[in-house]
Amino acid sequence: MFNRRKPVLLVLVAMLLLLTAACSNKGKDSDKLTTVKFSEVIRSIFYAPHYVAMSQGFFKDQGLNVDMNTSQGSDKGAAALIAGTADISLVGPETSIYIYNQKGDKTLKVFHQLTSKDGSFLLSREKLDDFKWSDLQGKTIIGWRPGSAPQMVLNSMLIKEQVKDAKVITNLAAPAMAGAFASGQGDFIQLFEPVASTLVKEGKAYYAASLGEAFGPFPETSYVATSDYIKANPKIIQKFTNAVAEGAKWLNTASDADIAKALAPFFEGTPEDLILQSVERYKSQDTWPTNPELTQAQFDTLQNVLIENGVLKSEEKVANMDDIVDMSFVKNIGKSD
Structure with missing residues (x-):
């Protein structure tokens, strides 16, 4: 009886050894990845190229492990960079201007322009x-x-269209906005996808306008890091840039089924049709530029908007864009090491 069991035991032992070796190798492969602490401003399909780069393994192909969290605000994303709790943040490029004008110990630099339009949509109650x-x-x-x-x-837009006496509520946290509107607060609401389409599908709002289409070209969201981090880690910044660019490229050629599958893990509970509808809305308004470069013209538009809104004085304009922008990594996309 013992002899009959012996071959079986030997097979089981061999299988366990193979499994252990496989797990060990997997661990070694994981150890080879460089972890990047990453902070996104909000969770939105507006940033689909980034999620694609994660789900399709483009970051891993570059040797990076992206540890992502959601800051719920560009101010918080910028603070995370200054505090060192984030290496790279996806925020509004205006934060780099704000930090630069504070003349503190650290400055922030934009190294990749992810979006070229505003990503919000105006919804109406009626x-x-x-x-x-x-x-x-x-x-x-x-x-x-x-x-x-x-x-x-x-x-x-309100200034341009000479809209007077409109009351804009600005003291609600981003995650609470849709709920406040659904409960009866406000006549209109400004939301990103897929939250906007979700509210419409639930019959709680109606689509009114795209702020991106109405306003036109605007550098809304950028990848930003401290000048010190970029100087110390140029290879990581280049690899990060390469991965996101690959994500944007993939979005333009992938099937609807593949796109839905790639984005679904980041938007649990959102139906596939709303994910695809959101992607198509952003595609149709040229949200994701084929060349993710922050140009001088875009930078000028940004500063003019800041001045118009009273958050930047004319004398505080950053005269030399290079002080807070480094597009060298974007220009090296596709080039061999």
Whole structure:
């Protein structure tokens, strides 16, 4: 009886040894990856290229392990960089201007421009067959925090369209905005995808306008790191840039099924059709530039918006864009080491 069991035991031992070796190798492979502490401003399909780079393994292909958290605000994302709790943040590039003008020990630099339009959509409580900006006259709008990119884009649109007496609520935390509107607060709300489409599908709001299409080109969200981190880790910054660029490229050629599968893990509970609808909305307004470079023209537009919104004085304009922008990594995308 013992002899009959012996071959079986030997096989089991061999299998266990192989499994142990496989796990060991897996651990060694993981050890080879460089961890990057990453902070995103909010969770939105507006940043789809980044999530694709994670789900499709483009960061890992570059030797990076991205440890991601959501800061719920560019101010918090910038603070994480200064404090050292984040290596790279996805925030509004205006934060680099704010930090630069504080003349502190650290400065922030933009090294990759992810989006070239505002990513928010204006929704109404009542269905409007032909929305006009004058419809906002005397209405209450749930918007974003003061000084944030979407809040300033909306305010600039109100100024441009000469909308008066519109009350914009700016003291709600981002995660609470949709709930506040659904419970009856406000006549309009400014939201990103897929939250905007979710509210519409639930019958709690109606689509009115795209702020991105209405306002036009605007450098809303950038990858930013401290000057010190970039100087000490140029290879990591280049690899990070390469991975995100690969994610954007993949989005333009992948099938709907593959896109939904790639993004679904980051938006649990969001139906596939809303994910795809959100991606298509952002694609249709040229949200993700094929060349993710922050240009001088975009930088000038950004500073003009900051001045128009009263968060930057004319004399505080950054004269030399290179002081807070480094596009050398974008220019090296696709080049061999």
